[in-house]
Amino acid sequence: xxxxxxxxxxxxxxxxxxxxxxxxxxxxxxxxxxxxxxxxxxxxxxxxxxxxxxxxxxxxxxxxxxxxxxxxxxxxxxxxxxxxxxxxxxxxxxxxxxxxxxxxxxxxxxxxxxxxxxxxxxxxxxxxxxxxxxx
Numbered sequence: 001x002x003x004x005x006x007x008x009x010x011x012x013x014x015x016x017x018x019x020x021x022x023x024x025x026x027x028x029x030x031x032x033x034x035x036x037x038x039x040x041x042x043x044x045x046x047x048x049x050x051x052x053x054x055x056x057x058x059x060x061x062x063x064x065x066x067x068x069x070x071x072x073x074x075x076x077x078x079x080x081x082x083x084x085x086x087x088x089x090x091x092x093x094x095x096x097x098x099x100x101x102x103x104x105x106x107x108x109x110x111x112x113x114x115x116x117x118x119x120x121x122x123x124x125x126x127x128x129x130x131x132x133x134x135x
Contacts, residue, residue, distance in 0.1 A: 056095050057095070059095065060096065067101065069103060070101070070102045071102060071103060073100055
């Protein structure tokens, strides 16, 4: 009698499994009716990039800022504690904090200019000749 109950449970288990797996979406060919992706203002040709004009607002002035006295803002890439997991550290960029000038900037900029004035400059920075003033 126990054997019959065991066989019955196995049959119902297999039947339940087959019926449940039949409800899943089966992978197949994608439909030929593709949705067209529309831009908010106009349609564009596939593979062609259309530039979009972007203007960032002017950031507010940093309080009590001075190129001689403002110390670098503390950078804390790691959290304190034993349960910190290293990740890529990606996070949203606040446009107001994109460029930070401090009292180390002048020294850094002078070192950069001195390195670019040496004979190794062509190996330090690869720029086109018309962009050297900006670099």
